[in-house]
Amino acid sequence: MALNVHQLHIFYTVADRGSFSAAAQTLHxxxxxxxxxxxxxxxRFGTKLLNRTTKRLDLTEAGHRLLPQAxxxxxxxxxxxxxxxxYIEELKGRLQFAASLTIGEYVLPRLLGSFLRRFPEISVDMKVMNTTEIIEAVAHQGLDFGIIEAPCDVPGFDAQAVMNDELLLIAPADHPFASREQVSLEEAIGEPLVLREKGSGTRQIMEEELQRHGITEKQLRxxxxxxxxxxxxxxxxAGLGLSLLSVWTIKHELALGLLKPVRISGVSFRRQFYSVRLRSSLLPIPAVALLGELKELSHD
Structure with a gap:
């Protein structure tokens, strides 16, 4: 039988107050x-801890041994x-941070709700910026941290993986691909493509993975x-073409049946989102709590 800490507390209070009645009053x-x-x-211990008489209450030898531990x-x-x-009292106030476009517009709004319901005394001020702007804001504008779409290798900054993501090929509901679970890479690059601008995190992940499979930008339509x-x-x-987008960004359209995700056989566009902060600074407790919550929720 496991040792009951509550019972130790009661025993200590009885010994400290000198009677059962006084201890009962103290403990309500x-x-x-x-x-x-x-x-x-x-x-539990198989021995007497207290000698009870009509006039006084004394500790036994076992009771004296137990008292310091209690x-x-x-x-x-x-x-x-x-x-x-x-800790709970510190989980109050304003949390200021920045997130890149995909994360700030599509990911965090879905996940922040449960965090703010759990900690209603915290308010969130989230700015949506590109990675360069986030690094600048964290370094010079007092933001607690940023969340970006790729690893950060900037002197003086610490980056930690915080969330998982994956890009999928997206087709309109009436496209022939919409009835298939996966297509070949050759089929995918043969389709007209509608893409994010060059330099975006989404475009970078797509290009790097395709290059690993020997596909250059010139081969894309x-x-x-x-x-x-x-x-x-x-x-x-609208049928202009297919695209590769984060699974986080298409949840609404999937629920409405407007878009259909299709996997490309043998190709994986997986990535991680990273939190970044100044190495010389300590994250406030609300920030630690939020990042911990995001890790748990994004892995559900």
Whole structure:
């Protein structure tokens, strides 16, 4: 039977106050309940801890041995309670950070809801920027951290993987690919493509993976380029071409049946999102809590 810390607390209070009735008053318990818990502790150890007489209450030798340990347990519980109380109190205030376009517009709005319901005293100020702007803002404008779409190798910054992502080939609902689970790479690059602009994280991941499979940009039928994911989705819906987009950005369209994701056989456009902060700074507790929550939610 596991040792019951609550019983240790009751035993310590009885020994400290000198009687069951005084301990019961301190603990806001009935006297019989206090007595029962001390007896249960004695049964746990198989020995008497207290000698009870009509006039006084004395510790047995076993009770004297146990008392310092019980005191430590009570102090540990008290310290833990104070620490957690302080932690919760610190989970208040304004959390300022930045996120890149895909993350800031499509990923975080879906995930922040549960975090803010859990910590209603926190308010969020999230700026949507490109990676260069995020690094600048974290370094010089007082932002707590940023979330970007690729690893950061900037002197003085620390980057940690925080979320998973994957790009999928996206087709309109009436396209022949929409009835298939996967297509070959040759079939995919033979289609007209509507892509994000050069330099975007999404475009970079696509180009790097295709290059690993021997496909150059010149082999692609790029019919349009857009500076926003929303514009790309609208173009695909309108039948201008197919695209490669993050699974996070198309959840609404998938639910409505407007777009269909299709995997390209043998090709994986997986990536991670990264949190970045100044190595010389400490993240505030709300930021640590948020990043921890994002890791858990994005892996569900």
């Amino acid at each position: 318990m009935t006297q019989p309940a206090v007595t029962m818990q001390v007896q249960a502790l004695e049964e 005191r430590k347990a009570v102090e540990l519980m008290r310290d833990t309670d104070e620490m957690m109380t302080q 790029v019919v349009s380029e857009f500076g926003s994911t929303g514009a790309v989705k609208s173009a695909v819906e």
